[in-house]
Amino acid sequence: MKKLQQDAAKRADVDFSRLSDALAGTTRAVDAELDGILSAAEGPHARVLEAMRYATFAGGKRLRPFLVLTSSRLFGVDLANARRVAASLEVMHTYSLVHDDLPCMDNDDLRRGRPTTHIAFDEMTAVLAGDALLTLAFEILADEKTHASAEVRCRLIARLAEAAGRHGMIGGQMMDMLAPQRKLSGDEVVHLQQLKTGQLFEFACEAGAILGGAPEEDRARLRDYARDMGLIFQITDDLLDVTSSADKTGKSVGKDSAQGKATFVSIFGVSRAREEAKKLARRAAGTVAPYGNVAPELSELPLFLIDRES
Secondary structure (H helix, E strand, O other): OHHHHHHHHOOOOOOOHHHHHHHHHHHHHHHHHHHHHOOOOOOOOHHHHHHHHHHHOOOOOOHHHHHHHHHHHHOOOOHHHHHHHHHHHHHHHHHHHHHHOOOOOOOOOEEOOEEOHHHHOOHHHHHHHHHHHHHHHHHHHHOOOOOOOHHHHHHHHHHHHHHHOOOOHHHHHHHHHHHHHOOOOHHHHHHHHHHHHHHHHHHHHHHHHHHOOOOHHHHHHHHHHHHHHHHHHHHHHHHHHHHOOHHHHOOOOOHHHHOOOOOHHHHHOHHHHHHHHHHHHHHHHHHOHHHOOOOOHHHHHHHHHOOOOO
8 A cells, every 4th residue: 555655656747645545544444344354263273364364464455445435435335334345355355366376376475575375374274264265255245234234235245256256257267377378369368357357346346336226327337437447457467567576566577478378468568558558547537527526536546556566
């Protein structure tokens, strides 16, 4: 989060102070929620909770929780309810990172500037910690504390399951792991990233609308915004992999190329990938312009992300 704030401060032509404050506020609120949920445990199984906490409190950007809280504000959702959904999404995202780093996947030893979970603990514990975080996400959503209406809770559970499952994040991860074996087209790379990265962004933006009982028009608008946001995030991630360093990003760089993975940069080149990210950022900002009076940060976030350094 500090890194995001520093990046924003470098852009003197745009004032991102309001957005930076909102992002920092999200981190504090959601971390407090997560700290309560992931309370300390004793006994022979305590090691898995230690690993869960290690992965969760590793200093992530909390962008997805920020989108949950901000989209919830649009529809007058109680902050306590929104915070629980944001926490659920963050542990889901964290599980995906823990498993993504495993030797059988990307085999990374650095994440957010620290040893990955399987390095800090061991591979077995990392697998179990990831599994536990995945199931915890649905446990949080199913609890009455998240919303008084069982129907709303079921809608949230169904949408997150869809976003994270075989036709969402998992499907995208499968495509990503198979990508070195065949040459993907630009459209296929877009589809891969819409599943692997974009689906959780879509859930983040739709969650507030589901909690607030918003009409389909609002849900559709937020989905459109989220699709562009997911691609912006992934394009900038691909750019960092070839233009940045581990010191700046907090994770290994250059691995996509070494593994022969198809990315936006490998297909389109650095210059065109940057231009595409800028185009998507402008479009995303325009999509949520009607919400500018209530949540102007939604329009600022895409522009904020295109120059990120971590």
